[in-house]
Amino acid sequence: MKQFEANFDGLVGPTHNYAGLSYGNVASLNNASASSSPKQAAKQGLKKMKALADLGMVQGVLAPQERPDIASLRRLGFSGTDANVLAMAAKQAPAIFQACCSASSMWTANAATVSPSADTSDGKIHFTPANLTNKYHRSLEPQVTGKILQATFANKEYFAHHAHLPDNEHFGDEGAANHTRLCSDYGKTGLEMFVYGRHAFDTSKPAPKKFPARQTLEASQAVARLHGLKDDNVVYVQQNPDLIDQGVFHNDVIAVGNQNVLFYHEQAFYQSSQAIAEIKQKFVGDDLHLICVKTEEVSVQDAIKSYLFNTQIITLANGDMAIIAPTDCKENSAVSTYLTNLVAQNTPIKHVYYHDVKESMRNGGGPACLRLRVAMTNKEHAAVNQSTLINDNQFERLNTWVDNHYRDTLHVKDLCDPQLLIESRTALDELTQLLSLGSVYPFQQ
Numbered sequence: 001m002k003q004f005e006a007n008f009d010g011l012v013g014p015t016h017n018y019a020g021l022s023y024g025n026v027a028s029l030n031n032a033s034a035s036s037s038p039k040q041a042a043k044q045g046l047k048k049m050k051a052l053a054d055l056g057m058v059q060g061v062l063a064p065q066e067r068p069d070i071a072s073l074r075r076l077g078f079s080g081t082d083a084n085v086l087a088m089a090a091k092q093a094p095a096i097f098q099a100c101c102s103a104s105s106m107w108t109a110n111a112a113t114v115s116p117s118a119d120t121s122d123g124k125i126h127f128t129p130a131n132l133t134n135k136y137h138r139s140l141e142p143q144v145t146g147k148i149l150q151a152t153f154a155n156k157e158y159f160a161h162h163a164h165l166p167d168n169e170h171f172g173d174e175g176a177a178n179h180t181r182l183c184s185d186y187g188k189t190g191l192e193m194f195v196y197g198r199h200a201f202d203t204s205k206p207a208p209k210k211f212p213a214r215q216t217l218e219a220s221q222a223v224a225r226l227h228g229l230k231d232d233n234v235v236y237v238q239q240n241p242d243l244i245d246q247g248v249f250h251n252d253v254i255a256v257g258n259q260n261v262l263f264y265h266e267q268a269f270y271q272s273s274q275a276i277a278e279i280k281q282k283f284v285g286d287d288l289h290l291i292c293v294k295t296e297e298v299s300v301q302d303a304i305k306s307y308l309f310n311t312q313i314i315t316l317a318n319g320d321m322a323i324i325a326p327t328d329c330k331e332n333s334a335v336s337t338y339l340t341n342l343v344a345q346n347t348p349i350k351h352v353y354y355h356d357v358k359e360s361m362r363n364g365g366g367p368a369c370l371r372l373r374v375a376m377t378n379k380e381h382a383a384v385n386q387s388t389l390i391n392d393n394q395f396e397r398l399n400t401w402v403d404n405h406y407r408d409t410l411h412v413k414d415l416c417d418p419q420l421l422i423e424s425r426t427a428l429d430e431l432t433q434l435l436s437l438g439s440v441y442p443f444q445q
């Protein structure tokens with residue numbers, strides 16, 4: 001039976017804006033209050049999805065969330081009509097209000113952790129939505145993310161869905177951004193690598209000093225248990241705390257893996273040589289390619305600015321691997337030189353394709369942030385909600401939908417416009433028809 005890895009990208013929502021919400025994510029802080037283009041952001045994302053579909057990849061889409069999140073604002077005591085809730089919150093608590101307007105669910109690498117059926121004890125694909133406790137605006141996502149995942153992967157014979165971990169920072173979980181699966185083939189049992197930032201229940205252990213560690217070891221261990229993974233097929237690696245303090249807020253900013261390739265910066269991991277030794281020892285297969293980028297080749301700052309490691313590494317139909325990189329990598333001389341040399345070396349990576357995802361990059365989200373990977377068999381592929389898969393028709397329909405409902409520009413001051421809430425809800429109601437999701441949003445209950 002054929003095995004492959006699908007990418008499910010987050011569709012950018014109608015309220016995409018730069019609110020400087022993510023302390024520790026340098027791009028988010030640097031671009032706070034810049035004006036955004038929700039329409040361009042969504043179309044950039046769709047263009048990348050279509051490019052991968054045209055490369056023969058299985059490409060899906062995960063719907064955005066209802067923003068402004070009126071229900072969350074009411075839970076905080078803002079009351080009256082929806083318009084009044086918007087006006088009251090925007091006036092009395094602008095930072096909280098802006099957090100309730102974020103389109104951050106677009107970064108579906110943070111939507112969940114996914115364990116393919118070749119790894120799990122019950123032979124199903126397991127999903128655990130990330131609780132994203134460290135950032136308030138992201139902590140609003142897991143409930144609806146769970147509903148969207150269950151409407152996308154509905155067939156209980158093939159897909160198992162867990163509740164997100166407890167909403168407490170001891171179990172801070174940022175999903176697939178801190179999870180990499182190494183395997184000799186997508187359909188064979190893989191080594192699932194969980195990267196965490198701190199030990200929540202043992203403060204004697206190393207931890208970053210300046211920026212928060214958003215993922216805890218205990219959260220990663222809980223997900224591995226829930227997914228029924230065997231200890232021999234799991235490795236826990238601590239992120240280098242010094243790098244978190246330089247702005248590496250998720251592991252997918254400094255490392256990325258695909259099948260038998262781990263592409264990472266030499267400073268990525270704490271006690272790196274022990275971590276790599278354990279990965280080598282546990283990897284099932286013989287030709288593991290560890291592509292370690294040295295600081296003198298690409299500095300940590302260049303890696304963070306260009307998102308060299310927030311690239312997607314995909315396996316094409318002919319077996320070659322390709323890197324999907326943001327154009328920011330092309331614009332950085334050290335990084336573009338590195339990539340040009342890389343494809344000429346003797347590694348499985350033979351091609352680099354650049355994509356403009358600048359609207360997302362300005363909030364610290366690159367190509368890999370925008371996608372959730374799901375390795376699957378043909379039968380599991382057939383069991384997915386087919387309306388969520390990108391083909392020529394669905395691409396056209398979604399682009400037209402964006403053209404009809406999205407604003408060309410948006411500024412933080414526009415977020416309390418009652419018309420924007422109406423536009424967003426109208427758009428999402430139509431989207432749930434387009435993607436055959438059913439009523440997944442609070443406003444539809």
Ligand SMILES: N=C(N)NCCC[C@H](NC(=O)CCC(=O)O)C(=O)O
Pocket residue numbers: 017018019020021022025028029102104107109110135138177249250252253363364365366368369
């Ligand atoms: N690396 C991965 N997998 N995901 C990137 C997430 C970026 C996101 N930015 C934001 O949420 C900024 C929102 C704002 O400031 O408006 C975050 O920090 O959680």
